[in-house]
Every structure is written in structure tokens, then in C-alpha cells.
Amino acid sequence: MGKVYVFDHPLIQHKLTYIRDKNTGTKEFRELVDEVGTLMAFEITRDMPLEEIEIDTPIQKAKTKVLSGKKLAIVPILRAGLGMVEGVLKLIPAAKVGHVGLYRDPQTLKPVEYYVKLPADVEEREFIVVDPMLATGGSAVEAINALKKRGAKNIKFMCLVAAPVGVEAMQEAHPDVDIYIAALDEKLNDHGYIVPGLGDAGDRLFGTK
Numbered sequence: 001m002g003k004v005y006v007f008d009h010p011l012i013q014h015k016l017t018y019i020r021d022k023n024t025g026t027k028e029f030r031e032l033v034d035e036v037g038t039l040m041a042f043e044i045t046r047d048m049p050l051e052e053i054e055i056d057t058p059i060q061k062a063k064t065k066v067l068s069g070k071k072l073a074i075v076p077i078l079r080a081g082l083g084m085v086e087g088v089l090k091l092i093p094a095a096k097v098g099h100v101g102l103y104r105d106p107q108t109l110k111p112v113e114y115y116v117k118l119p120a121d122v123e124e125r126e127f128i129v130v131d132p133m134l135a136t137g138g139s140a141v142e143a144i145n146a147l148k149k150r151g152a153k154n155i156k157f158m159c160l161v162a163a164p165v166g167v168e169a170m171q172e173a174h175p176d177v178d179i180y181i182a183a184l185d186e187k188l189n190d191h192g193y194i195v196p197g198l199g200d201a202g203d204r205l206f207g208t209k
């Protein structure tokens with residue numbers, strides 16, 4: 001079963017409070033989501049493999065470490081996932097960026113796929129799928145289905161706020177995918193919104209309604 005990691009770093013929790021606050025406007029919301037994306041990327045990359053190389057410092061030769069292993073790709077689930085991409089890229093600037101376009105039908109709450117574009121070497125990459133919200137889990141499950149269908153084998157999922165039912169849906173559908181979140185909230189309301197949550201992430205990021 002996929003593990004769930006809750007990032008309880010004080011800076012992440014502090015910024016998340018202002019992301020949740022309904023009085024936070026679009027500009028600040030976007031900046032905060034970006035910052036939390038960077039902080040979460042720092043945590044999520046903790047287990048990246050290193051290899052030793054030799055360099056010359058101004059003083060002498062030294063054996064020291066650089067990243068090795070698989071190349072990374074970040075995949076935002078459109079549209080709200082876009083808000084986390086730049087923040088992650090600040091720490092992993094060489095990562096490729098794929099896109100999966102899904103929206104949640106407001107009546108059925110089922111995801112509808114409208115766009116998928118991934119880097120060419122899918123099988124060799126490690127993917128970090130990003131979306132601020134994991135509510136019913138339908139969108140994340142479907143996005144990861146889309147990646148796996150195209151050959152992706154190594155996938156992590158990162159979001160800001162998750163509902164327990166969404167985590168369960170992901171663990172059932174994708175037991176090989178670990179989930180990285182900033183907060184595990186209480187439940188969903190009758191409209192499928194996370195409670196207490198932060199509202200509609202896409203609308204708050206882009207100032208739409």
C-alpha cells in the first residue's frame with residue numbers, strides 16, 4: 001500500500017493557514033501555493049540517490065556528492081496543479097514538465113480527461129504528479145492511470161490538502177504510489193469540497209468563479 005507522508009514543517013503549516021483563509025486574495029494565494037510547492041519539493045526529494053565524484057576545490061581535490069539516478073518529471077493536473085509547478089522547478093530546474101488535463105464534473109464528481117502530454121522517455125523517468133487538492137481522489141487516480149497507460153512506472157503524488165476518502169481511493173487504485181500532503185482534513189461536504197479545505201483551488205489561483 002502507498003505510504004502517506006504529512007509534511008508538518010512549521011513553514012508549510014504557517015503558509016497553509018493563509019492559503020486556507022478566505023480573505024487571502026488571488027495574488028497572495030498564488031505566491032503562497034508556489035512557496036509551499038518549493039518547501040514540499042525539498043521534503044519530497046529527501047530520498048534522492050547521490051553518487052560520489054571528484055572535484056578540485058581551490059584548496060585540494062575532494063570526493064563529494066551529486067545527484068544520480070532517474071531523471072524527474074513534474075506533472076500538474078490542470079488546472080490547479082499548475083500553481084505548484086514553478087515552486088517545484090525552483091529546486092529541480094532540470095525536470096521536464098508533462099501535463100494531464102482533467103476537470104471534475106460538478107454533478108457526477110467524476111473526472112473528465114481532456115489533455116495528456118508527457119516527456120518522451122516516460123519509462124525512464126520518476127514522476128511527481130502535483131495538484132493542490134485530493135478530494136474524492138477521482139482526478140488523481142485518473143491522472144495516474146493516464147501516466148501508467150503511457151508507460152510510467154515510478155510515480156509520487158503531491159498535494160496540499162487531502163480528504164481521507166481521497167487517500168483511500170488512491171491507495172486502493174495505486175498501491176505503488178506514495179502520497180505527500182501538507183494536511184489531512186476531516187471530510188468532504190455534500191458538494192465534494194474538502195472540509196475545512198481551502199475552497200476551489202483553481203478558482204482561487206486564477207481568480208475565476
Ligand code: PRP
Nearest residue numbers: 078079080103104135136137138139202
Ligand atoms: C480540482 C482539484 C483536483 C480535483 C480534486 O480540480 O484541482 O484536480 O478538483 O477533486 P477529486 O479528488 O474529487 O477529483 P477541478 O476539477 O475543480 O478543476 P480545475 O483544476 O480546472 O479547477
Ligand code: URA
Nearest residue numbers: 135193194199200201
Ligand atoms: N477541488 C477543489 O478545488 N477543492 C475541493 O475542496 C475539492 C475539489
